[in-house]
Amino acid sequence: MNQQGSTRVENPQGFIHTGAGNIYVNGGPHQQDSDKPAFRRVAEDQLRWLRRVLVNPPGMGKARAMLADTGTVILHGAPGSGRTAAARVLLRNCRRDSGVFHELLPGEEDELALHDPALVGTGDQLLLDLSTADDRQWSAAQADLPALRKSVHEQHAHLVVVMPHDGTLDPDLQYYRVDIERPPxxxxxxxxxxxxxxxxxxxxxxxxxxxxxxxxxxxxxxxxxxxxxxxxxxxxxxxxxxxxxxxxxxxxxRNDRRKEVAARVAGLREAPQRALLITVSMLHGAHADVIHRATQLLLRTLASPSDGLPLLQHKDLAERLTEISAATGPSGHVRFTELDYDAAVRAHFWDHVPDLRPHLGTWAVSVVDLNDPHVTSAVRDGLVTRLAGQYLRTGRGDGLASLAERWSIEATSRARLEAAVHALTCGLEDPAHGREFRARIYQWCAHRHLRGEFAQVLVRVCADVLAASHPDQALLRLYYLAWHEPEPGPALQALDDLVAGSRRLRRRLLDRLARYGPSAPDLGIFLRVCDPAPLTDSSETARALVEETEVQRSLTTCWHAVLAGLPRATWQPHAARWLHRAADDTAHRGELLLDLLVSAAEQCGERRGEAFAALYASAREAERTAPGGPKHSVETTELLMHKISVAQGLGPATRPSTSARGTQP
Incomplete structure (x- = not known):
């Protein structure tokens, strides 16, 4: 569809159309689940719409049964048969509360290999679209599919693979193949x-x-x-x-109107006429007041001289619109008399007046900034979408990316930031340029000093657009943005929200924080995401995160760095949450939290005595703020002290059976 969803900087709950493939999104309202992160709602809205418009192709029933029975289905079909749309709907029907939709991108920078078990989370819905893969890519993917299928089975996830139309499938995988045919x-x-x-x-x-x-x-x-x-x-x-x-x-x-538009433009020799033609094509459907003001802005941007005529000697807008085959409707909105004529006009000026291109970005953002009740969010988004469309149509993704960056650096208004977000969203959504924009955003987040408000724009793009279908890539980019924040801000909040929806992503982030020796920024991120509640939660699986060996290693490494490198006042509130959780959790997971804290302190070498003392002092302070009352917290403090004594070789390994101090803190 030609209509784009909108992206609001101040409201991450706005509707966004993301991802490539056969998805056609109507901007109409959908019921929202306000308690879910924006990127989860976005993906679900997309798939809900696709499910409504999809006509089940022949083979869909067999594919559905295969996916339900084995957790895997490999779809084969001719290009244009709806195979990718069918894949997304199949996964939509498998959606559960415990997993996220994830489009796998083997071979892209910072993507995990298909055989890596960390790629699959509990209940995830995985799409591996290899419909356009070459022989080498398809062969490499097939070699990894057995390991990927094993992880999918173990995590009770679901995997849909779209294979190349002319690809050869290994005999061991033939059982999972289902042919999709084109519906009527x-x-x-x-x-x-x-x-x-x-x-x-x-x-x-x-x-x-x-x-x-x-x-x-x-x-x-x-x-x-x-x-x-x-x-x-x-x-x-x-x-x-x-x-x-x-x-x-x-x-x-649908006809090619290039010659028709070229003849029209040739007959319009005056700058105001051509400016109006360009403006109507870029703001098609906008109110006449907006068209008039935007035309004047375009003439000023291009430094076109005034004709010097008195106001009342100028042609009125109705006459000028007639000259370009446009008209104002009953509601005051301006459109060309022929459907999609605006697209042909945009393409003509972009292709045949190349010197106009740099001026259009300057003009567009000045229109976005107009203080006019008719300059609505839909008008702004439509303008950015049409401008972005010309950059992408002609393979100039770098120009669009630079334009979004410039708008963010020069931003003096929320509208400009929204325009920058929407421009980058258009690039990410474009099937031909999505990979380029994902890589460019990675470079910005990881290696660039971001000026102006560009970091805020990238946070919104990663959290509300990229995370909808590529959460692993969003995770790493948000990590870098949070790492560079001078103090905890929107990037860290977005990163925290992202891992809150996925055990797998929290595990991967903890591994990232611990793997290279946590730096000071890493420790700030760790303290934000080390919430003990999701670490000990086992409602979705038989084993909680804190019971996993690799997670324990990551937590111990990070807590050791915290105890050794940060003042107690900084980490005390976070340690108190662990101690409160340990007091509330009567199972062994609560005691595991204490073991990890003691193990982290034990690794402090010559300063381990100070670390143990700081932990004990923190436990005593935590008793006063325990939500469940002092009794269990006192017992938790005693248990912590026992573990510290054992670690120091000062007491027996046998756990004390009762509290000797009663319930007084």
């Missing part, structure tokens, strides 16, 4: 029209344009695009026009 084109078109709100009595009647369109076997994306054209033709049609006219307008919009 007319049925697909009608489903999209129905979801778009088209009257049943209209789209069910016979129509010559529709008959001609569905007579050709077309990709599912092309059918969806045509349905969207029919929808937009209906929205701009006269009251006396019906389905046949809407479809005819959609058909005309």
């Amino acid at each position: 084109g007319r049925q697909v078109l009608r489903r999209h029209l129905r979801i778009h709100g088209m009257p049943y009595e209209q789209y069910m009647r016979s129509d010559a344009t529709v008959d001609e369109f569905v007579a050709v076997k077309r990709p599912m994306r092309e059918i969806a695009d045509f349905a969207d054209l029919v929808r937009r033709a209906r929205e701009t049609a006269r009251p006396d026009e019906e389905f046949a006219q809407w479809c005819a307008a959609a058909k005309r919009a």
Whole structure:
């Protein structure tokens, strides 16, 4: 679809269309789950929409049964058959509270290998789209699939692989293969029209344009695009026009209009005429007041001289719009009289007036900043989307990325930050440029000194866009952003929110923090994400994170660095949370928390006595703030003291059976 979702900097709950593949998103409202992170709601909204418009292709039932029975299905189908859409819907139907959707990207920078067990979390829904892979990539992926399938089985996850159409599948994997065939084109078109709100009595009647369109076997994306054209033709049609006219307008919009637009531009010799033509194409559907002000801004941006005529001798806007085949509707919004004429105009000026390109970015952000009630978020997003579309259409992703960075550095308003976020979102969503933008964002986050408000923009892009389908990549980028924050801020909050939704991601972050010897910024991140509640929670699996050997090693390493390198006032509140959790948890997991703290202090070498004393003092302080009352906290302090004595060789290893101090702190 041509309509883009919107991204709000101040509200991470806004709807966003993310990811590549056969997903066609309508910007209509969906019921939101306010208690879930934004990136989880985004992914679920996308998949919910896709599930509504998908016509189950032949083979879908067999694929569903295979996935339910084995946890794995390998889809094979011709390009355009809807195989990727089918894969996403299959995973949507497997969604559980304990897992996240994750699109695997083997070979990309900082991505885990397919055979790495850390790639799969409990209940995850994994998509491995290799529909465009070459022979080398497909062969390498097949070699790793047995190990990946083993991890999927152990974690009760689900994996859907989309294999290349001309790929050869290993005999050991043939059992999991299901062939997906193209569903009937007319049925697909009608489903999209129905979801778009088209009257049943209209789209069910016979129509010559529709008959001609569905007579050709077309990709599912092309059918969806045509349905969207029919929808937009209906929205701009006269009251006396019906389905046949809407479809005819959609058909005309699919024609190549390059010569037509070139002839139109050649006949418009004056700068104000061309400025108006460009403005209407970039702000198509905006209110006439916005069109007028934006046209004046474009002329100023291009330093076009004034004609010097008195105001009342100027042509009025209605006359000027007629000259470019546009008009103002009853609601005051301006559109070209021909459907999708705006796209042809944009392409013409971008391709044939290259010196105009750098000025369009400056002009666009000045329009975004306009203080006008008609300059709504939809108008701003539409303008950025259309400008980004020209950069991406012509392979100039670097130019779009630089533009978003410049807007963020020069930002004096929230609207500019929103525009920068939306520009980067367009790049990430583009199938041809998504990988480039993911890599560029990595370089920004890891290796660049970010000026202005660009770090805030990258936080929102990582948390609300990238995390929806590539949470591992979002994790690493947010880690770097949090690492560079001068004090705990939005990056650390977003990182904390991200790992809160996934045991696997929390495990991976802890491993990252501990692996290279925690630095001072690492310790700040660790104290934020070492919440003992998710570490000891076993509601989704038989074993809690704190019971895993590798997690214990990471926690001990980080706590050792904290005790050795930070003042007690800094880590005391976090240690108190561990002690309170240990007091509340009557199972062995609570005692494990104490063991890890003591083990961390024991590694402090010559300063271990100081570390033990600091832990004991912290336990005494924690007794006064224990939410469950002092009794269990006093017992926890005694148990901690016993473990410290054992570690120092000062007492028996036998655990004390009762409290000798009663309930007084």
